Amino acid sequence: MKRIYMDNNATTAVRPEVMEAMLPFYKEHFGNPSSVHWAGRETGAALEAAREKVANLINCTPAEIVFTSCGSEGDNLAIKGVADVLRDRGNHIITTAVEHPAVLSTCEYLTKQGFEVTYLPVDGYGMLDVAALEAAITDKTILISVMWANNETGTLFPIEQIGAVARKHKICFHTDAVQAIGRVPVDVQAAQVDLLAISGHKIGAPKGVGALYVRKGVRLTPLIHGGHQERNRRAGTHNLPSIVGLGVACELAASDLKGAAQRLRQMRDRLERGLLAIPESQINGHPTERLPNTLNISFNYIEGEAVLLFLDMQGIAASSGSACMSDSFGQSHVIEAMGVDPMMANSAIRFGLGYDNTEADVDRVLEILPPIVKKLRDMSPFYHERDVTKATA
């Protein structure tokens, strides 16, 4: 059975070029980049070359890049780091209801430390109202943290407009760009962003490496105290092979940003059109302002986990918007914040296309999924009780 991986918003395979670039740094080039001898000089140069590649992708200077262990660390360092430094100026943070837990849980933690957090709502497309964001600013506001692209729906926030508002009010602006990197153009100058978190494993680099962009002049309290690595912003001997991999992944992404996005969009759109032909299905997310690779779709009257299980048995890996598999039996906080009808929300399925997907993969999903939906609907009491006059609309 052919296996098809369409869960690239969860993680991606390491790209072959990335893997190849990393391997020498496990064996031949093993030096600690902080050492002054030949072994350290070699790896020190590789570290700085990787930094430059990451900086190039987002249009900043290499000195503004701090390597981290993951996207979550970047979000934590940005939010806690700024909150600690600016604590005397104010205790108010603005974020959104649909952030990744790396941001939401960090904000909840800060609430216990005396900070106040505003969670901005989103509309039915998962979109944010910039006027509402500006209206939420008080003289106590020290940080705005708004994600670039949503991991569940792919909805893209108007980051440039938010950046302009933050700059106008002289408030530090952090964005979690973990899903946006490599999929849409990300330019920290155009967007007037002060802090931006990246994760390697969403763009074909390994798991367990990331970077935080820290605009020159922005001060942060480190999360990890120790040696002088990363200009005292993040202690710990560098995970050099992974950092080299992150650099190459960023270089690859920058070299084909438009082309890759176009290929992904074409496949995603075909998948979307084909699946929307199933009656009473709907897209969760913005119709146009959306990552080119992401499709979050619901099929009324059935449950997402059952759909995923059938897909999995046919070798297709996708994921569920509902948290049914975890210990928390709620629906996704993102879909809930969008006000989606609960039964629709329960059937949300997310496809995240990636570099390795082909048109044939799309064909196969289009062949396999409609009969799964039919089978589960035939089993569902809600389907048999539905208001047929309404349902045919």
Added chain:
Amino acid sequence: MYSDKVIDHFTNPRNVGEIENADGVGEKVSSSCGDRMKVFLKVEDGVIKDIKFQTYGCGAAIASSSMMSELVIGKTLQEALDLTNDQVADALGGLPAPKLHCSNLAADALHEAIKNFQATTA
């Protein structure tokens, strides 16, 4: 994470559907996840002659419905009333801890259908 039995019953659920003019109909909605099961019974001489179900739920819920239907078909009403949720889960070769509540739907919906039968014939 699911046992082979769960996968089998989920892939080929037994007794899906509805019985027209059923002798007893019952349903149960899970308080933890909102999933729902509906059970239809045909009863003759105190024995479950036929059973059908409709389930809105996860893989574990569908497999539990199917397993429950197999366990009670041909059994007396008393035997069916004695069926517990744990027995359904055990017959499936166990369920992962976060999915244990899913098997609760099955025996509960069955018991509701039996009560409905008993109330209408009493």
